[in-house]
Amino acid sequence: MHELSICGSIAEIVTRRASGRPVDTIHIRVGQLRQVVPDTLVYCWNIASADTPLDGSRLELEEIPARIKCRSCDAVSDLGEHPIMLCDTCDGADVEVITGQEFIVTALELAEV
Ligand SMILES: [Zn+2]
Incomplete structure (x- = not known):
């Protein structure tokens, strides 16, 4: 599944940035052309992060509409709607x-310890 491999990339980025600190919310900017279904991504995240240090963290998605410029x-x-x-x-x-091609982890909110 597309979303599952994306979750793998998110986990990698977040793990590196959090360097062991507990993460509460992960803010992600995702472009329309990435063809990510937000609900599916959140669902996959819950599965992918279970039993890892990121268990319990939440994804917050911001969708960016696709725009093109004519040369x-x-x-x-x-x-x-129909690219x-x-x-x-x-x-x-x-x-x-x-x-529309964005896929960026924009911010991490760390959990209170
Ligand atoms: Zn034109």
């Missing part, structure tokens, strides 16, 4: 993704 006409388009990599203005396919 031909410089127009910026929101991809919306198609074409410029809204000129239908050009020479586009650059500006946002």
